[in-house]
Amino acid sequence: MTFKDYRDIIRQMERDMQQLTDDVFRGYFDRHVGGGRFWVPSVDIHETQESLLVKCELAGVKAEDLQVSLSADDKTLTIAGIRKEARDEQGGRLQCHQLEVYFGPFEREVAMPPQVRVDRDRLSAAYKDGFLIVSLPKLTQVVESQPRRIPITGEEDVPEPTTADTAEEAS
Numbered sequence: 225m226t227f228k229d230y231r232d233i234i235r236q237m238e239r240d241m242q243q244l245t246d247d248v249f250r251g252y253f254d255r256h257v258g259g260g261r262f263w264v265p266s267v268d269i270h271e272t273q274e275s276l277l278v279k280c281e282l283a284g285v286k287a288e289d290l291q292v293s294l295s296a297d298d299k300t301l302t303i304a305g306i307r308k309e310a311r312d313e314q315g316g317r318l319q320c321h322q323l324e325v326y327f328g329p330f331e332r333e334v335a336m337p338p339q340v341r342v343d344r345d346r347l348s349a350a351y352k353d354g355f356l357i358v359s360l361p362k363l364t365q366v367v368e369s370q371p372r373r374i375p376i377t378g379e380e381d382v383p384e385p386t387t388a389d390t391a392e393e394a395s
Contacts, residue, residue, distance in 0.1 A: 243320060263326035265303070267334055276340055276360040280332065282307070283354035284325075292349050292358055298342055301358060304331040336360070 268279040280303050282290070290305040309327040336342070342360040349358045 239321065243323075263307075263328070263330050265330060265332055267303075267332060269334065269337075271337070271340065275362055276336065276342065278303075278334060278356075278358040278360070280356040280358070281354065282351070282356050284327075285354075287351040290351065290356065292356070294336075294342075294344065294347060294360070298344070299336055299338070301334040301336060301360070302331065303334070303356065303358075304329070306330070 266281045270277055270279075278301055282305070285305055285307045289308070290303070292304075293302050294300070295302070306329045307327050340360075341363045343363050346361040347359070349356060351357075
């Protein structure tokens with residue numbers, strides 16, 4: 225490799241340092257962050273009259289390599305999976321000049337808006353053209369907790385004490 229002037233040397237050094245840094249951090253994260261959860265897919269959330277829609281950008285991920293779940297308290301949507309790199313793409317590489325597309329496992333936890341209640345029986349997800357769309361329909365009838373009056377009856381309707389109550393009175 226021949227250099228025309230010192231700027232070419234500096235540019236090459238910058239590329240080499242960037243590659244070295246990428247390699248070091250990729251190795252660090254592979255070992256120290258959940259077994260390689262290095263990349264985090266982008267997510268959009270928007271609300272319509274009928275539902276919450278979560279759109280996740282997952283180019284290169286196959287539908288069978290995805291898992292989507294909603295927490296028991298409806299507060300967190302988790303999207304997990306793996307983006308695999310074909311072995312034939314890796315084989316002929318002599319030198320990498322830029323690496324920005326990450327492969328391997330990922331997991332993205334998305335906080336749901338707290339004011340929206342979803343109908344767990346009608347959740348759905350579709351994957352097309354590299355986008356995962358999760359539809360979380362809103363509850364159509366929200367049961368509001370209202371104060372409830374408890375009627376008071378006369379003495380004749382008072383239930384008989386149980387054995388535990390009688391033992392407490394004797395002591």
